[in-house]
Amino acid sequence: xxxxxxxxxxxxxxxxxxxxxxxxxxxxxxxxxxxxxxxxxxxxxxxxxxxxxxxxxxxxxxxxxxxxxxxxxxxxxxxxxxxxxxxxxxxxxxxxxxxxxxxxxxxxxxxxxxxxxxxxxxxxxxxxxxxxxxxxxxxxxxxxxxxxxxxxxxxxxxxxxxxxxxxxxxxxxxxxxxxxxxxxxxxxxxxxxxxxxxxxxxxxxxxxxxxxxxxxxxxxxxxxxxxxxxxxxxxxxxxxxxxxxxxxxxxxxxxxxxxxxxxxxxxxxxxxxxx
Amino acid sequence: xxxxxxxxxxxxxxxxxxxxxxxxxxxxxxxxxxxxxxxxxxxxxxxxxxxxxxxxxxxxxxxxxxxxxxxxxxxxxxxxxxxxxxxxxxxxxxxxxxxxxxxxxxxxxxxxxxxxxxxxxxxxxxxxxxxxxxxxxxxxxxxxxxxxxxxxxxxxxxxxxxxxxxxxxxxxxxxxxxxxxxxxxxxxxxxxxxxxxxxxxxxxxxxxxxxxxxxxxxxxxxxxxxxxxxxxxxxxxxxxxxxxxxxxxxxxxxxxxxxxxxxxxxxxxxxxxxxxxxxxxxxxxxxxxxxxxxxxxxxxxxx
Numbered sequence: 351x352x353x354x355x356x357x358x359x360x361x362x363x364x365x366x367x368x369x370x371x372x373x374x375x376x377x378x379x380x381x382x383x384x385x386x387x388x389x390x391x392x393x394x395x396x397x398x399x400x401x402x403x404x405x406x407x408x409x410x411x412x413x414x415x416x417x418x419x420x421x422x423x424x425x426x427x428x429x430x431x432x433x434x435x436x437x438x439x440x441x442x443x444x445x446x447x448x449x450x451x452x453x454x455x456x457x458x459x460x461x462x463x464x465x466x467x468x469x470x471x472x473x474x475x476x477x478x479x480x481x482x483x484x485x486x487x488x489x490x491x492x493x494x495x496x497x498x499x500x501x502x503x504x505x506x507x508x509x510x511x512x513x514x515x516x517x518x519x520x521x522x523x524x525x526x527x528x529x530x531x532x533x534x535x536x537x538x539x540x541x542x543x544x545x546x547x548x549x550x551x552x553x554x555x556x557x558x559x560x561x562x563x564x565x566x567x568x569x570x571x572x573x574x575x576x577x578x579x580x581x582x583x584x585x586x587x588x589x590x591x592x593x594x595x596x597x598x599x600x601x602x603x604x605x606x607x608x609x610x611x612x613x614x615x616x617x618x619x620x621x622x623x624x625x
Numbered sequence: 626x627x628x629x630x631x632x633x634x635x636x637x638x639x640x641x642x643x644x645x646x647x648x649x650x651x652x653x654x655x656x657x658x659x660x661x662x663x664x665x666x667x668x669x670x671x672x673x674x675x676x677x678x679x680x681x682x683x684x685x686x687x688x689x690x691x692x693x694x695x696x697x698x699x700x701x702x703x704x705x706x707x708x709x710x711x712x713x714x715x716x717x718x719x720x721x722x723x724x725x726x727x728x729x730x731x732x733x734x735x736x737x738x739x740x741x742x743x744x745x746x747x748x749x750x751x752x753x754x755x756x757x758x759x760x761x762x763x764x765x766x767x768x769x770x771x772x773x774x775x776x777x778x779x780x781x782x783x784x785x786x787x788x789x790x791x792x793x794x795x796x797x798x799x800x801x802x803x804x805x806x807x808x809x810x811x812x813x814x815x816x817x818x819x820x821x822x823x824x825x826x827x828x829x830x831x832x833x834x835x836x837x838x839x840x841x842x843x844x845x846x847x848x849x850x851x852x853x854x855x856x857x858x859x860x861x862x863x864x865x866x867x868x869x870x871x872x873x874x875x876x877x878x879x880x881x882x883x884x885x886x887x888x889x890x891x892x893x894x895x896x897x898x899x900x901x902x903x904x905x906x907x908x909x910x911x912x913x914x915x916x917x918x919x920x921x922x923x924x925x926x927x928x
Binding site: 352354364375376428430435438444450459460464468471476477500 | 658686687838922925
């Protein structure tokens with residue numbers, strides 16, 4: 351069977367200087383010019399992903415695990431076209447929907463109803479599509495009573511339910527989810543997982559990052575383990591998860607799992623939170 | 626329908642603990658060529674107009690959001706759009722018209738001022754808001770993919786709506802002063818388009834640069850202030866020495882504002898400066914789209 355997502359030799363490199371100071375002022379940028387002329391050594395770099403290759407078949411539910419800063423979110427961001435890779439290729443045969451953060455683009459002053467349309471459009475739905483699914487979305491979110499209330503007055507649970515409901519009705523061929531299940535109460539989490547399962551039953555493909563190992567074991571046909579930017583895949587989901595667990599519980603020195611900084615790296619060994 | 630039922634049945638039977646062994650079934654027909662190709666960024670590439678067009682509904686919703694939010698918690702609501710150019714007109718009318726008696730090409734100074742301040746307000750407000758627009762939506766940029774140029778584009782469209790509302794006052798003033806209207810008024814829509822393209826060029830440049838160098842946002846108000854005095858907003862072009870006219874018309878706003886007055890107030894149309902302005906505007910626009918495209922790929926990394 352052909353793959354719906356094909357990732358070949360994907361790498362993403364951040365230069366540590368760039369990480370430390372994201373926004374150089376013009377003066378700093380100008381002052382860097384003579385310094386970089388004098389200092390010909392390459393600046394220290396951080397490989398968030400290194401030579402990652404994998405294929406995903408249509409209908410698969412693929413879990414992605416790894417410690418904080420291992421490169422899971424970077425991988426999803428590249429697949430979602432938010433971030434460009436440094437090298438490597440990705441081909442995707444279908445529409446991609448991504449939910450990397452619940453409620454992106456929600457405007458606090460707009461009502462729930464207005465935000466459904468705004469957020470739906472942001473996630474890539476057509477207005478007609480949103481209109482036709484509107485009642486379903488509202489029913490799933492269980493916030494029907496507060497539809498005309500600005501979302502800034504919502505409780506965080508209501509906010510979350512509405513946001514997930516919109517994304518759940520996106521129906522792309524490939525759905526990317528990042529840790530969105532970590533929030534919400536038990537019953538809503540179960541509802542989300544049910545929804546994920548029904549989405550995959552329709553032949554749609556899901557890639558999701560989660561630390562909820564039990565959910566991964568139950569719902570994923572495969573698990574990818576990213577260790578310091580390098581992909582590792584075991585024989586099946588259970589064995590990969592077991593491997594990850596044993597590695598985490600070995601409790602090695604905390605730095606061992608962080609991406610390796612190459613020479614010329616200063617004392618800065620923190621990993622930025624967006625990787 | 627029958628297929629999907631069968632598929633869900635097989636799934637349900639094996640669902641319990643062995644889901645890892647289930648061979649996924651495909652119900653989605655795969656296209657033969659990838660619909661999305663992700664590659665490392667190339668240095669120079671043009672802006673993808675088709676992609677922007679396919680996101681036109683998002684553009685609409687962003688404009689709609691900004692208009693809606695703006696008036697949700699204000700008392701005076703839509704009248705703020707009018708108050709700004711009207712107040713500026715009054716201030717300049719008192720300080721310049723009364724005290725220094727600047728000539729105004731034979732039309733009442735208030736009418737002359739407002740017809741210059743109206744396009745100026747559109748220009749300066751949209752350049753300054755759209756230059757900040759990408760930074761303001763950093764949260765979206767780092768979490769969702771869409772053509773980034775939609776963000777400054779939406780900011781400009783919001784200001785265009787303001788401009789059209791404030792233009793009603795101009796119509797009122799023209800009626801009040803009994804200003805005759807000729808066929809030249811047909812030029813007005815083209816001048817608005819011309820002005821919008823100039824705004825777009827500057828906004829794309831500044832918005833992209835502002836992400837990397839926040840200095841742009843700090844320098845911009847000063848630059849705009851200077852720009853206003855370098856353009857025929859509060860004084861007529863006829864005040865500029867003829868031997869400097871050519872240099873003066875290198876400011877693309879000069880031709881546009883002059884054209885605006887020619888279209889509405891029947892002053893003489895300076896075709897040369899309008900053409901110079903058009904050439905400069907188009908050149909800037911092409912340059913700006915390349916700058917924007919080149920930096921666009923880094924936005925999520927840098928912002």
